[in-house]
Amino acid sequence: MHRFSATKMLLEHLGDRPVVANLGPSTDELWHSGDRDRNFYTYGSMGLCSSIALGMALSTDEQVISLDGDGSLLMNMGTIGTIGREVPSNLIVVVWDNEQWAQTGYQASHTAFGTDLEQVARGCGIEKTATVRDEEELLSVFHQALDEEGPWFIVAKIQEEEYLPVSPVEPEMTLYRFRKSFGD
Amino acid sequence: MNWAETITQSLKDNDVSLVAYVPDISIHQVTKILQDDPYFHVVSATREEEAIGIAAGAYAVGRNAAVFMQSSGFGNCINALASLCIPSRIPIPMFINMRGEVGEFNIAQVAMGRATRPILDVLGLPYYTLDTVDRLDQQVSGALQLCYASRQPLALCLTPMLHGGKIA
Numbered sequence: 001m002h003r004f005s006a007t008k009m010l011l012e013h014l015g016d017r018p019v020v021a022n023l024g025p026s027t028d029e030l031w032h033s034g035d036r037d038r039n040f041y042t043y044g045s046m047g048l049c050s051s052i053a054l055g056m057a058l059s060t061d062e063q064v065i066s067l068d069g070d071g072s073l074l075m076n077m078g079t080i081g082t083i084g085r086e087v088p089s090n091l092i093v094v095v096w097d098n099e100q101w102a103q104t105g106y107q108a109s110h111t112a113f114g115t116d117l118e119q120v121a122r123g124c125g126i127e128k129t130a131t132v133r134d135e136e137e138l139l140s141v142f143h144q145a146l147d148e149e150g151p152w153f154i155v156a157k158i159q160e161e162e163y164l165p166v167s168p169v170e171p172e173m174t175l176y177r178f179r180k181s182f183g184d
Numbered sequence: 185m186n187w188a189e190t191i192t193q194s195l196k197d198n199d200v201s202l203v204a205y206v207p208d209i210s211i212h213q214v215t216k217i218l219q220d221d222p223y224f225h226v227v228s229a230t231r232e233e234e235a236i237g238i239a240a241g242a243y244a245v246g247r248n249a250a251v252f253m254q255s256s257g258f259g260n261c262i263n264a265l266a267s268l269c270i271p272s273r274i275p276i277p278m279f280i281n282m283r284g285e286v287g288e289f290n291i292a293q294v295a296m297g298r299a300t301r302p303i304l305d306v307l308g309l310p311y312y313t314l315d316t317v318d319r320l321d322q323q324v325s326g327a328l329q330l331c332y333a334s335r336q337p338l339a340l341c342l343t344p345m346l347h348g349g350k351i352a
Binding site for chain 2: 018020040042043044045046047048051052053054055056057058059060076078079081082085086171172174175176178179182183
């Protein structure tokens, strides 16, 4: 499974729901999949993607989707515990797990050596979890996540491919129009 | 009202209804009030940068959110401010209990306490020191108004002179 193709697939099925994307390729590929007001791109603050999504989920009734990465989440694993403690029923975390810090030179991450982020989530009390390896499995569990109360934690094992061009870096515009879409 | 009740009221007056925090014995005087008040959703974060991320997410969907932390923990969230809140224009009031000031007993708290305000300076973020209950409501409410008007994070530094100085 490749992240860009899988991102495009998810975007076709998630309607108007807000999406937060991890910095780097996850953000770039979300932009190339279809720029929209409810895409919250991140350009720094590595590790905080799912924390930002958690803050959103606690502050809106809408379902919020986080497109995180294994290397980033390893930097802020405590937030999985906070999700387990807060139990936001409207939060869906998808972790693109390529088992490496690809953008910095393909260094192997801990998930290549046995760290199982799905088990971490389960250990933090998150009951709705899955690890998927192809788009068919991902779409099936994603539809379940849209239909059943969460929080959901889905590890999507992916292979890296050639990067797309970097998306426009416009954090102020991203925040402004995202927030405006919530009526403020 | 005591100082903790004054801060609580100022948060309400400025529609701040989510608070993410990492515990501290002095700011506990405030967070224990917030936790008992259904107006607030109080989120216990594992680390200060996580608290900034949660508060940023709340603001992104239209809810004002503050962060409470200790000065040592401020050191844990600098990049979240620099690479998320500042470029995105996300206003987050940070209530920072200052360690390493008068009455400090722990040498390990001194350097980060002393570095906190200079770091805020080089980030270009304003801060106000809260060391007396005199006109505290004006100071806190005014700072919160400025924070949201400027759409930048801002720090309110709580000192032992304000809260009695029980440092632990």
